[in-house]
Amino acid sequence: MRLVWGEDRHDVSVHGPEGETVVAIDGRRLELRLEGSPAGPFRLRMGTRQVSFHCVRDGEEVHLWWEGVAYRLRLEREGTRPAHRATSGSLEAPMPGKVIAIKVAPGDAVRKGDELLVVEAMKMENALRAPRDGVVKAFRARVGDMVNPGAVLVELE
């Protein structure tokens, strides 16, 4: 399997019974013992060193708390392709919310960072900005629409 953090991909394999595990990360071998559960912390033992951590899997996403820092990792299994993102030229809703203003019109040239629309979520107004330079091709949301994360709001070309 493969663990993905941001743009970093790591090939991972695990051998051995539970409790006495050998993990190889990008070819580097680590011997460790795992104890505990996702309800409380897990405990990782490596020799005498030990670390308490939290780890919860949610679909293909893995949430990790390690030494005070929260990480979101993505899991890729052998034979599966990373999710196809055909809409790299578009702006997607980063969170659920309600579109309360649209700041540009189809045909407008925009620069990276320009405000395209405003989404209200959790009582705050959030400006959504152009991810890159381009020309607004179409709006897929209207003022007043409730949108879900990942919904394409604006197509850029």
Next chain:
Amino acid sequence: MPLFRKVLIANRGEIAVRVARTCRVMGIPTVAVFSEADRDAVHTRVCDEATPIGPAEAAASYLNVDALVEAARRTGAEAVHPGYGFLSQSGDFADAVAAAGLAFIGPPGGVHRRMGDKKAARRLMAAAGVPVVPGYDGDEQGDETLLAVAHRIGWPVMLKPSRGGGGKGKRVVRAESDFTTALAACRREARSAFGDDVMVVERFLARPRHVEVQVLADGHGQVLHLGERECSIQRRHQKVVEETPSVALTEERRTALLLAGVAAANAAGYVNAGTVEFLLDESGAFYFLEMNTRLQVEHAVTECVIGLDLVRLQLEVAAGRPLAWAQEEVRPRGHALECRLYAEDPDRDDLPSPGRILAWSMPEGPGVRVDSGVAVGSEVPVHYDPLLAKIVTWGGDRAECVERMADALAHTVALGVTTNLGRLRAVIAHPAFRAGALHTGFVDQHLGAPLGAAPPPIEALAAVAAVLHARKTNPTGAGRRPAADPWGRLGSWRLGAGTGGV
């Protein structure tokens, strides 16, 4: 006999839980209210009763005066605690509660209205000898008049709507050439947000600190101050880190500030707990900003140093009792600090990050207090303020308090939603914060750039791999203590079954 037969808590989240806690201690039964989005929320479970008040949209539920008053009637509540936010500063709500024959745990409607009008509040304070920012709060609102005022005050100036808050319709104008455009924009925003475009013009203070005075007034003529708080660490004009005492005040300035807070409360005809906010400039001069006619989010730091329960005091005042404490009996001790843990992403313009809490573990230990309204399995809805928890530490002095906070944050676990934990840790670790060199632009100045999180260390990746492997090879938890393997339970709540017991 408890003070009230029953109290309805007209709020949600951590403040509803916190108010319920004090009521429970005092033997007062509580009623929780909930919108459709909050059916399983933690605050509904800590009260003795829970009653629905409408759909998820706040306007139809937590901001719905009729629904709340009806809920109080229906459940036989004798008093209503409004918490903070929502209707806590609504004169109409306070009046409606009183008209229904119930006690409102806060000041009466007239006080909310008096202090809610910024222009009128400014005039009232100036008349009472409370310093206000040099500026103009007159009725003549023509462009020329306001421009002439700006000239007289000196650039830059701050334009702000007489009604309103939350930074809407507020602008700093640096030069005359920008004035007319900015004024038009402010009026437009103020009209659409508050239905009123009367403006106040004030001198813009560079790098001010935000300091505030906690006041408490009974209905019998006694007004106490419970010390000050400094809340200079803000993002988007909202506080994220608060502390008491403020390191910026000499004893002499502190006394002057606290007395100004009491004078403001007297001028307002104040009753119950309230906060008088001031800006403190680099010369040490302070100016009245506004009065918050409710309990503040950050009241816990005051409780830590004075050792009194502010919600209990609120309930006693609302029941008509005189304050049991004299000013000289209120003796702050040590230092307290609060960090607000929000479901938001500091690396993406503080965008809120609603979702489900997948792991949750809060710090504990000497001098640590956590007020929260979520648990594992909680949904953080999109409809409301994204505050997850308030992490509060106390120490004998500021240094110990800050060290305890650094350690508490390092042991704060919140997974499933993106949080501002990294930013909080960066603030607390920052040399300027340690030195007490604070101002309201601190976050932008020192932490404006994305934090650029470091990648997970290789041991962490190995740990994740081992967890995933253990789950695959041992999905039922056979051979382990049942309590040690909640994968089955995890599966059930991930499928949306029980959210409670995990």
